[in-house]
Amino acid sequence: MHFEMICTGEEVLSGQIVDTNAAWVAQRLLSHGVEMHSRVTLGDRMADLVGAFRQAAGRAQVVLVNGGLGPTEDDLSTEAMAQAMGVELELHQGWLETMTAFFERRGRPMAAVNRKQALLPAGAVMIDNPVGTACGFRVQWQGTWFVFTPGVPHELKKMVNDEILPWLMTDFGVHAGMPLHRILTIGQGESHLAAQLEELELPDGLDLGYRASLPYIELKLMQRRPVAEAALDKTVATIHQRIGDAWVGDNVVSVAEAVHQLMLQRQLSLVTAESCTGGMVASQLVDFAGSSGYLQGGWVTYSNQAKQQELGVATEVLEQHGAVSLQTAQAMAQGARSKLGSDLAISITGVAGPDGGSEEKPVGTVAFALAHASGCDTQLLNLGFRQRNQIRVLATTVALDMVRRHLLGLSPIAEYGYLRRVATL
Amino acid sequence: MHFEMICTGEEVLSGQIVDTNAAWVAQRLLSHGVEMHSRVTLGDRMADLVGAFRQAAGRAQVVLVNGGLGPTEDDLSTEAMAQAMGVELELHQGWLETMTAFFERRGRPMAAVNRKQALLPAGAVMIDNPVGTACGFRVQWQGTWFVFTPGVPHELKKMVNDEILPWLMTDFGVHAGMPLHRILTIGQGESHLAAQLEELELPDGLDLGYRASLPYIELKLMQRRPVAEAALDKTVATIHQRIGDAWVGDNVVSVAEAVHQLMLQRQLSLVTAESCTGGMVASQLVDFAGSSGYLQGGWVTYSNQAKQQELGVATEVLEQHGAVSLQTAQAMAQGARSKLGSDLAISITGVAGPDGGSEEKPVGTVAFALAHASGCDTQLLNLGFRQRNQIRVLATTVALDMVRRHLLGLSPIAEYGYLRRVATL
Numbered sequence: 001m002h003f004e005m006i007c008t009g010e011e012v013l014s015g016q017i018v019d020t021n022a023a024w025v026a027q028r029l030l031s032h033g034v035e036m037h038s039r040v041t042l043g044d045r046m047a048d049l050v051g052a053f054r055q056a057a058g059r060a061q062v063v064l065v066n067g068g069l070g071p072t073e074d075d076l077s078t079e080a081m082a083q084a085m086g087v088e089l090e091l092h093q094g095w096l097e098t099m100t101a102f103f104e105r106r107g108r109p110m111a112a113v114n115r116k117q118a119l120l121p122a123g124a125v126m127i128d129n130p131v132g133t134a135c136g137f138r139v140q141w142q143g144t145w146f147v148f149t150p151g152v153p154h155e156l157k158k159m160v161n162d163e164i165l166p167w168l169m170t171d172f173g174v175h176a177g178m179p180l181h182r183i184l185t186i187g188q189g190e191s192h193l194a195a196q197l198e199e200l201e202l203p204d205g206l207d208l209g210y211r212a213s214l215p216y217i218e219l220k221l222m223q224r225r226p227v228a229e230a231a232l233d234k235t236v237a238t239i240h241q242r243i244g245d246a247w248v249g250d251n252v253v254s255v256a257e258a259v260h261q262l263m264l265q266r267q268l269s270l271v272t273a274e275s276c277t278g279g280m281v282a283s284q285l286v287d288f289a290g291s292s293g294y295l296q297g298g299w300v301t302y303s304n305q306a307k308q309q310e311l312g313v314a315t316e317v318l319e320q321h322g323a324v325s326l327q328t329a330q331a332m333a334q335g336a337r338s339k340l341g342s343d344l345a346i347s348i349t350g351v352a353g354p355d356g357g358s359e360e361k362p363v364g365t366v367a368f369a370l371a372h373a374s375g376c377d378t379q380l381l382n383l384g385f386r387q388r389n390q391i392r393v394l395a396t397t398v399a400l401d402m403v404r405r406h407l408l409g410l411s412p413i414a415e416y417g418y419l420r421r422v423a424t425l
Numbered sequence: 426m427h428f429e430m431i432c433t434g435e436e437v438l439s440g441q442i443v444d445t446n447a448a449w450v451a452q453r454l455l456s457h458g459v460e461m462h463s464r465v466t467l468g469d470r471m472a473d474l475v476g477a478f479r480q481a482a483g484r485a486q487v488v489l490v491n492g493g494l495g496p497t498e499d500d501l502s503t504e505a506m507a508q509a510m511g512v513e514l515e516l517h518q519g520w521l522e523t524m525t526a527f528f529e530r531r532g533r534p535m536a537a538v539n540r541k542q543a544l545l546p547a548g549a550v551m552i553d554n555p556v557g558t559a560c561g562f563r564v565q566w567q568g569t570w571f572v573f574t575p576g577v578p579h580e581l582k583k584m585v586n587d588e589i590l591p592w593l594m595t596d597f598g599v600h601a602g603m604p605l606h607r608i609l610t611i612g613q614g615e616s617h618l619a620a621q622l623e624e625l626e627l628p629d630g631l632d633l634g635y636r637a638s639l640p641y642i643e644l645k646l647m648q649r650r651p652v653a654e655a656a657l658d659k660t661v662a663t664i665h666q667r668i669g670d671a672w673v674g675d676n677v678v679s680v681a682e683a684v685h686q687l688m689l690q691r692q693l694s695l696v697t698a699e700s701c702t703g704g705m706v707a708s709q710l711v712d713f714a715g716s717s718g719y720l721q722g723g724w725v726t727y728s729n730q731a732k733q734q735e736l737g738v739a740t741e742v743l744e745q746h747g748a749v750s751l752q753t754a755q756a757m758a759q760g761a762r763s764k765l766g767s768d769l770a771i772s773i774t775g776v777a778g779p780d781g782g783s784e785e786k787p788v789g790t791v792a793f794a795l796a797h798a799s800g801c802d803t804q805l806l807n808l809g810f811r812q813r814n815q816i817r818v819l820a821t822t823v824a825l826d827m828v829r830r831h832l833l834g835l836s837p838i839a840e841y842g843y844l845r846r847v848a849t850l
Binding site (some may be wrong): 013015016018027048065194209218280282290305352387417 | 436438440442443444445448449450460461467495499505531532533539558575634697700701706710714715720721722724726727728732735766777778779813817
């Protein structure tokens with residue numbers, strides 16, 4: 001189906017509001033196999049709206065118009081549609097009564113301006129809005145259905161879910177769509193991944209896409225037509241094999257989510273000992289409900305004093321090897337693990353910059369240690385010359401990936417491509 | 426100036442990414458008086474891109490194109506422009522060398538596919554990208570300048586700030602708007618703030634705008650014409666007075682930034698003791714370079730065991746009052762403060778949900794304590810029925826605001842409007 005969207009409103013166009021409605025509509029319809037073909041965002045100018053309706057008419061099968069159905073002067077969508085079509089606005093008596101009752105229930109009189117919201121282009125079909133005063137409507141012109149929806153997010157969502165999707169399913173044979181398989185990677189650039197997957201033979205109907213969402217690059221396997229499960233599984237396995245240690249999870253939004261799921265399955269306990277990440281590892285896990293099932297606690301040992309007093313890092317270790325060293329990371333992890341008798345402890349200590357780097361340990365140098373029942377794995381990585389926060393996000397991701405790999409029985413020390421390993425103990 | 430934007434990429438169109446680039450560009454240019462006239466969002470289809478370029482040509486003065494400059498097959502922007510114009514792609518030797526050096530510095534070979542990123546439409550002017558492999562370019566066609574920018578947000582921002590805005594200033598007489606004064610607030614809705622400021626008399630040339638950026642609502646004072654400093658100061662002071670404790674900072678991006686600045690000025694030390702925020706308070710401070718100057722460390726005491734062992738919270742306190750209580754928060758803060766001999770300690774313990782709530786302490790109940798040389802301030806707030814992460818973000822903001830208010834000599838216990846205080850000690 002050729003589907004387009006027209007978003008209206010100065011506040012969306014000018015960036016005062018980030019247009020989450022557009023993203024929501026696109027995802028909701030994509031889940032029913034309907035791809036958005038294009039999207040136009042316009043301010044509150046009558047001529048622009050009329051022009052956009054005229055351009056889409058005859059080209060698209062369905063155009064979803066969002067916004068501009070309110071009672072004020074800058075709400076122009078309905079009148080613009082009537083102008084484009086060259087028809088009159090007609091009063092929808094049923095909606096006028098619904099609105100009047102809506103205000104009565106709230107104990108306030110309906111303002112005169114609201115009457116405008118019951119005026120629809122001649123020939124339009126009203127679409128109910130049980131949670132607001134702006135009804136939607138759909139109207140067919142030059143073979144194209146224009147579907148008008150309110151800009152208030154929860155009103156839009158209810159209308160799409162309750163009215164518009166069922167209509168698309170009945171009248172256009174749209175149905176809930178194929179699942180998307182997402183493979184999360186770190187440490188390889190998009191071009192490097194593409195080169196590794198260049199000659200990959202995809203089953204018919206399966207497309208491979210890339211999405212950069214730092215620190216990740218996500219590989220997306222999209223089913224254009226239904227693909228046999230075995231063929232999909234085989235493709236996923238081949239991709240895993242080709243990209244090697246860059247793979248950090250399937251169908252998760254972050255490594256933290258993968259760790260969260262695995263920790264709950266394994267019924268082990270975890271503590272964190274963080275220096276340059278400053279609590280980000282713990283916080284990413286606490287994001288998920290149920291993290292109290294395994295996360296006992298954590299330390300942000302930002303100063304040397306905290307490392308010594310709280311985690312028992314020996315003065316000699318700090319003096320001999322420095323705060324950013326394999327030895328300090330190891331002592332932090334082991335100290336943290338013993339304090340609450342945890343199964344696992346992960347530690348991070350590094351130079352996040354912009355100051356504090358040296359020739360031997362430039363900005364981006366980060367030491368990690370994972371202490372567990374049978375020992376302690378350590379690595380010193382050079383995460384490259386990046387901004388402070390990017391280094392912290394990358395370090396958090398690597399730390400969580402060490403936990404993930406350990407829980408899967410893999411070596412916590414991975415080959416990450418552009419995240420260069422300097423040393424291990 | 427007639428300015429339009431074309432956003433490309435399946436992930437933006439399909440809503441997998443909310444298009445924050447578009448909002449950022451609109452706001453950044455608006456700060457220089459340039460309004461976005463319209464915006465088209467397209468997927469990775471050659472014909473659609475060519476069509477959009479053709480439509481904008483001759484109509485707009487400047488079209489900013491975002492995305493589609495990567496090395497992979499679905500990056501089509503450059504070729505689409507060449508096709509639209511009917512010109513060849515030409516190798517930009519300088520950018521090829523820059524890219525080769527870029528990869529060399531990172532100790533990896535440049536993949537063959539990256540060569541594509543040095544091909545520009547004949548006649549184009551290359552735009553430098555010092556932080557990525559996708560150079561930008563601008564090319565004039567039918568009187569319209571098309572300016573191509575990378576989709577990676579920090580690359581886009583750097584290019585707009587360092588290259589494109591200066592070019593617009595030189596060639597189009599665009600100039601930076603007057604400084605914007607931003608007032609950060611929490612705990613009041615936009616309509617409530619608007620009501621409090623309704624009869625505010627603004628000096629000539631000064632506009633008041635609102636921007637919701639959760640958990641904040643930002644008030645923006647925009648100078649359409651130069652406004653005398655004294656008049657601006659007076660307006661700011663009046664706004665502060667009217668909005669009361671909702672005010673949490675001027676010209677800062679977050680309360681964390683305000684705390685960071687104040688802590689460095691006051692030369693005091695701070696530790697954090699976090700339960701439901703799980704390290705978010707510490708992490709927000711560590712985001713700022715120089716935070717090691719005051720942040721000694723922190724504890725994520727997620728389990729009762731951690732609260733007892735690490736911070737010395739008495740078993741009786743936990744048993745009698747529960748983990749989410751003023752008493753536990755107080756014991757956490759005092760325990761944390763004494764452990765490293767810090768000047769200040771802030772603690773947070775709450776029910777972030779979705780489970781764990783009770784009738785007495787529903788989801789959203791959070792206890793805070795700030796321990797300092799002359800005592801300990803506590804409060805128990807009901808942050809309302811919100812999603813887990815929203816509650817954690819709000820709790821982090823309130824905790825940091827307690828520190829901020831203490832440093833300014835105000836009571837840490839504020840009246841936040843919709844953030845309801847249940848009790849204090």
